[in-house]
């Protein structure tokens with residue numbers, strides 16, 4: 001892991017994550033490869049971002065004797081932003097199979113870039129859990145800000161954001177609205193273009209995961 005110029009933004013610089021991210025960026029990576037790699041990278045990143053999660057003692061019996069082991073102390077809720085977040089969430093779920101999953105559906109108007117919420121289903125007791133909000137792209141940050149508004153309204157205060165690529169402009173905007181939100185990303189890219197796409201980026205993650213491009 002390495003720090004960025006923003007204290008709340010951590011870049012997961014693990015070489016395996018960076019190698020896979022490069023393949024994801026490659027326009028010649030097909031839908032099947034893209035979807036598989038998105039899940040893999042997300043799983044690797046989730047391993048890093050959960051390293052400070054609290055544990056409690058769990059006593060079990062090995063075939064030999066009693067042993068004081070550990071269990072995760074709190075429930076975990078994964079919240080992918082539909083659609084693109086789903087591809088990452090599946091990978092994270094493999095690492096954290098007991099995690100619950102909430103969903104927030106948001107799409108960005110292609111002209112105004114304004115986010116619209118079209119679906120929201122969260123576990124009733126989400127406020128008691130560690131929440132990982134998942135979206136591959138942090139571009140203008142409109143989608144993430146809207147999702148975080150929604151999570152805070154539901155009482156969430158233990159929140160980490162997991163994304164693949166983030167734009168500096170979006171990080172600044174996110175920090176202005178929700179200061180100190182912890183963001184874990186595989187890369188902070190150069191900038192946004194005039195259409196709100198991240199450069200160099202990886203294209204439209206949702207379209208590349210689901211083959212709708």
Ligand code: PRP
Pocket residue numbers: 081082083084085106107108109113115135136137138139140141142143144170196204205206207
């Ligand atoms: C994309 C992406 C993020 C959002 C990022 O979703 O998956 O959710 O845009 O942009 P922002 O930071 O400027 O809000 P999109 O609206 O294309 O929907 P999709 O995931 O269904 O493809």
